Amino acid sequence: MVSSGISSVNISVLIPLLNERQSLEELYQGIVQEIQSLGFTYEILFIDDGSSDDSFEVIRNLQNRDSAVKGIRFRRNFGKSLALNEGFRHAKGDILITMDADLQDDPKEIPRLIDKLNEGYDLVSGWKKKRKDPVLSKNLPSKLFNMMLRWGSGLKLHDFNCGFKAYRRSVVEKLHLYGELHRFIPALVHAQGYKVTEIPVEHSSRRFGKSKFGLTRFSHGFFDFLTVIFLTKFLKRPMHFFGGLGSLISAIGFLICGYLTCLWLLGEEIGHRPLLILGVLLIIVGMQMVTTGLVAEMVNYRHRSFNNEGIVAELLGC
Numbered sequence: 459m460v461s462s463g464i465s466s467v468n469i470s471v472l473i474p475l476l477n478e479r480q481s482l483e484e485l486y487q488g489i490v491q492e493i494q495s496l497g498f499t500y501e502i503l504f505i506d507d508g509s510s511d512d513s514f515e516v517i518r519n520l521q522n523r524d525s526a527v528k529g530i531r532f533r534r535n536f537g538k539s540l541a542l543n544e545g546f547r548h549a550k551g552d553i554l555i556t557m558d559a560d561l562q563d564d565p566k567e568i569p570r571l572i573d574k575l576n577e578g579y580d581l582v583s584g585w586k587k588k589r590k591d592p593v594l595s596k597n598l599p600s601k602l603f604n605m606m607l608r609w610g611s612g613l614k615l616h617d618f619n620c621g622f623k624a625y626r627r628s629v630v631e632k633l634h635l636y637g638e639l640h641r642f643i644p645a646l647v648h649a650q651g652y653k654v655t656e657i658p659v660e661h662s663s664r665r666f667g668k669s670k671f672g673l674t675r676f677s678h679g680f681f682d683f684l685t686v687i688f689l690t691k692f693l694k695r696p697m698h699f700f701g702g703l704g705s706l707i708s709a710i711g712f713l714i715c716g717y718l719t720c721l722w723l724l725g726e727e728i729g730h731r732p733l734l735i736l737g738v739l740l741i742i743v744g745m746q747m748v749t750t751g752l753v754a755e756m757v758n759y760r761h762r763s764f765n766n767e768g769i770v771a772e773l774l775g776c
Contacts, residue, residue: 468498468499468500468501468550468551468552468553469493469498469499469500469501469551469553469554469555469572470500470501470503470549470550470551470553470554470555471489471493471500471501471502471503471554471555471556471557471568472503472505472542472545472546472549472554472555472556472557473485473502473503473504473505473556473557473558473559474505474507474538474541474542474545474556474558474559474621475504475505475506475507475509475513475541475558475559476506476507476508476509476513476535477509477510477511477513478509478513478559478560479509479511479512479513479515479516481559481560481561482504482513482516482517482520482559483516483520484561485559485561485565486502486520486524486527488564488565488566489502489565489568490502490524490526491565492565492566492568492569493568496569496572500526500551501526501527501528501549501550501551502524502526502527502528503528503529503530503545503548503549503776504517504520504527504528504529504530504559505529505530505532505541505542505544505545506529506530506531506532507532507535507536507537507538507540507541508532508533508534508535508536514529514531514772517529517531517774518774521774521775525775527774527775528548528773528774528775528776529772529773529774529775529776530544530545530548530770530772530773530774530776531770531771531772531773531774532544532769532770532771533769533770533771536769537637537638538621538638538640539635539636539637539638539639539640540635540636540769542556542635542640543633543634543635543636544769544770546630546631546633546635548773548776549630551627552626552627553572553575553624553625553626553627554624554625554626554627554630555568555571555572555622555623555624555625556621556622556623556625557621557622557623558621558622561662562661562662563584563621563622563659563661563662564659564660564661564662566660567584567622567659567660568624570657570659571584571622571623571624571657571659572624574624574655574657575624575626578653579653579654579655580625580626580628580629580647580652580653580654581623581624581625581626581629581643581644581647581652581653581654581655582623582624582654582655582656582657583615583617583618583620583622583623583643583644583654583655583656584617584620584621584622584623584656584657584658584659585615585616585617585620585656585657585658585659586617586620586659586661587616587617587658587659587661588661600617600619603618603619603641604616604617604618604619606683607642607645607683607686610645610683610686610687611642611644611645611648611649611686611687611690612648613644613645613648613654615644615654615656616656617656618641618642618643618644618645619641620656620659621640622659623643629647629652632647632650633646633647637685639685639686642683642686644656645686645690646686646690648690649690696751696754697751697752697754698751699751700747700748700750700751700754701747701748701751703744703747704743704744704745704746704747704748704749704750704751705744705748706744707740707743707744707747708740708741708743708744708745708748709744710740710744711736711737711738711739711740711741711742711743711744712737712741713737714733714734714736714737714740715734715737715738715741718731718733718734718737
């Protein structure tokens with residue numbers, strides 16, 4: 459049973475989706491049953507990320523029956539990160555639950571996520587301990603991804619990418635998601651000093667539709683991983699990254715040129731040696747990186763929040 463400390467707090471359930479019309483009615487019923495049994499006031503916010511089926515019509519029908527249902531429809535497919543970002547902007551609850559629309563996340567886990575959150579955490583992430591997905595296309599890549607992110611972020615979670623999460627409002631107000639950054643949310647939140655943990659959750663096999671997982675996520679994920687490492691370790695001090703690396707590269711270039719200068723003073727011909735070209739090149743590249751660090755510092759000083767204007771086609775009840 460959920461602890462009484464947050465018994466009067468409103469709950470927002472955010473569900474990003476793409477072509478999941480067959481799952482929405484059953485998912486809605488499951489969420490309502492769980493939250494009403496806890497006595498919470500709630501809202502259920504569906505974010506339709508450019509579905510080509512009639513998913514939004516199903517959402518519209520649900521909203522006509524229940525004013526707690528709300529909907530956001532994008533003009534086209536912009537990706538899960540922007541869907542979550544837009545949902546965070548419109549959600550009104552003090553506690554936010556995110557989950558997928560494909561019925562692989564069980565609404566019965568919502569009370570356990572809230573209970574764990576009430577133990578003093580700011581973000582509780584689900585851990586699909588027994589994952590019901592294809593081994594080669596999803597399970598193995600997921601294990602490699604999580605291992606890489608544990609190393610890069612210092613946060614010891616088993617499953618960073620599980621969409622089933624519970625947040626405090628103070629956390630989502632600090633998030634600005636784009637690209638594939640939704641996969642790195644625990645690492646981003648942890649880097650801001652919030653308390654993050656995970657609990658095992660039930661995971662079911664997909665019953666309707668098909669997975670949106672594609673091979674392009676591997677290449678995109680790698681570059682987003684580099685982005686997250688930079689955002690979490692050097693966002694507020696970019697000169698430490700560019701300046702440090704640039705200084706190292708320049709120092710190597712100066713050492714090479716210093717060595718060649720000694721040879722020249724001893725009478726050796728160095729004008730046609732490839733090592734001279736390398737030394738000069740390293741000095742130039744290093745100085746460019748230091749300059750990039752200075753520019754990044756100025757951009758960081760005049761930082762502007764990410765803006766998603768123009769992607770929403772329709773709002774229901776928001």
